[in-house]
Every structure is written in C-alpha cells, then in structure tokens.
Amino acid sequence: MRLSIAFILVAVSVLGGPRPVVAHHSITGEFDPSKPVTLKGQVTKIEWTNPHARIYIDVAQPNGTIVNWNIELAAVSALARNGWTRSALKIGDTVTVDGIHARSGAPIANARSVVLPDGRKVLSGAADQ
C-alpha cells in the first residue's frame, strides 16, 4: 500500500512538471512577440512533419468570411519527447490557439498553446526554447 502511494505521488510530481520546449531556430526572427493572437477555429489539416509540426485552422472573421491560419508547433521529435502523438488532435476539432503573429502579417502564427474546448492543453512545446 505504501508503495502504491509513493508511486502515485511520484507520478503526480513527474507528470505535473513543466515541459521544456524545443525549436530548431529562434522564433522571433519570423514571429513578433509584441503581436499576440488568439485564434479559435476548426482544424482542417495536420502536418506531422519536421522541422515543425503544423496545424491549419479555419477561423471565422467578424464579417462572416473564413481565414485558414497556419499554426507552427514544435518539432515532431520534441512533441514526441513531450509525450504527444499525431492523434492528439483530429481534423474537425475545435481549438483555441494562443500564439504570436508572423512579421509579414500573413495568417501564420507560432503557437504558445493549443487548447481543446474541455480545457485540455495539447501539443505543448511550441514556444522558443
């Protein structure tokens, strides 16, 4: 019994720790930290690729049009080492992305967090390391 409690305590402390983030390059060359964006939309495409995994989401504009945003995540190997697989999200999922906007102003963002409607944060590890 004592062993199980110890195990669970360890599990809680280990799993609850912060997750380091990894990127192959400096984020700020491409993305402007002074331009944060919050985007809510439906996932239309998932690219489980290197040097970055990407998701594409349809975001409705106030005027009713839809803009497809390209969301840069961490490298696949970094996400995998953080415990994520490509099935963490699926096409059609609604997500809220907090990120920073591309310097060009194009609908591209580097994700700081990707959150599902139930509040679960997925695919963490996207910020500059």
Add this chain to the structure above:
Amino acid sequence: MKAHLVILVLVGATLPLLAQQPGQGQPSISTQRLKGPPTGPVPRLPDGTVDLSGVWVGGGPINDIEREGGLKPGELDALMRPSAKALMATRDVTMEPHNRCLPMGVPRTTPFPFRMVQTPTHKAATHIFMLQEGNIHSYRQVFMDGRKHPPDPDPTWYGHSIGWWEKDTLVIDTVGYNDKFWFDRRGTPHTEQLHTIERWTRLDLGRMENKVTIDDPGAFTKPFTVTFMATLSPQGDELMEYICQENNQYGVHTIPGFDPLTGETKK
C-alpha cells in the same frame, strides 16, 4: 480506509495529467529529463577504455558561446578581430544557416540529441561517430587510427577530425572547416583557419564535459577555451527521424522580402 481515500484523491488528480500523455503510461522523455541526468560510475569497455556511447543532449553553445561557454561578458569581443566584428554586425538571427536546414558545425549544439558511437568495441576504436538527430540529420566522423590531417583539406561543415585518448579524456582535433556556420545565434563568426581541440570527459554516468579550445587567427587575436556539459538522455530515448527539409517554411511567408535560397532579406 483513509489510505484508500488518499489514493482515490491522488488518482483523481493524476488522471487529467495522464490524459496529457496520450498512449503512454509513463512520464515522457522531457519530463524524465527534469529529474536531471542519471548518476553512477563511468562505464568502461572490456579493454578499460571509457565508454562514451549513449544518447546525449547539449555539450556546446546555442545562443551565446561567450556566456554559455563560461567566459566573462565582453571577453570574446575583446579577442575578435575588426574583420570578424564587421561580419558579425551584418548578421541577424533570420540569416542563420540552420534556418535553411544546414548543419550546426562545431562546437555548436542543438536542442536535439546526438549519439556517440565507438567502433569497434572489442578493441581500441578506429572510428568514433557522433550521430546528430537535429539540425540536421548528419554525423561527425573522428579518425582514431593514428592518421594525420591531410595537408590541404577541402573546407567542410564538420572539418577533418582526428582523435586520441589522454587518460580518460577523448581529444578531438579538427581542421578544414568552412566559414559558413555560426558558433551561436548571435552570429559569432570564424574563418577557414579555424582549428578546434575538443576534450570530452565523461565525469560520471550521466554527464560529459566538453572543454573546447578555439584557435582561429583569422577571427580572433588568440585562442580561447570554452566549457560545456552534455547530459545523458533518459533510458529509452532514441534518436528520431528529423528531416529538416521536409516541411521547412522558414521565412517564406513570415518575413517580407526573405529569400529562402540565400537566407537574406531584401530591405
């Protein structure tokens, strides 16, 4: 009864965290890394040679070779020739070669691991390979068979490396570098005259020190030495595929005027 209650509460608290680790019942590699490198004695091969094999992280500069290498602020700047300073002043982080999936060179490292491989293992190694996962999938080849450097090697990203043991330290002597890679994200430069002497010492099971002397009379007025620490990745971690060219969108649509072929931006 009380114990059961405690477990229930703890399990309840754990479940959402477990849910963040899809498909796995154990902590992720990066979470295990937070505990620090494993401890224990230095492993050895049957002939007594230090065994450096394993999956390692770090051991070189990433952001700032001066600070991360243990030098005082301004120390490197004071050694830099005017030509090197002028070159560095033209660089910004968007021009980094590895943004275009080019290698990191030496002694720079990446956030991704590398595997040290000594071969053969049943007698003195003739070759040591450092297999790099990231950026980019590539390898360093160190000749341990006593050969010398060629007289006029073609300049390359990893140069021509010969190695030998000094007690338990692996010494890697490298010449024949190109001048294309950066020592760090600040753009600290070097020339083709670069000569590095790395001293890799496995301090214990989980830590390997890399003390590097950088001698480049083309860029610095005298040699300097910087020190880094590599740590052993948790058991179970392996090199993973990392094909940087697969979907590299660096700068293409994010930086106005960026040319992905040259890495330069038209102002």
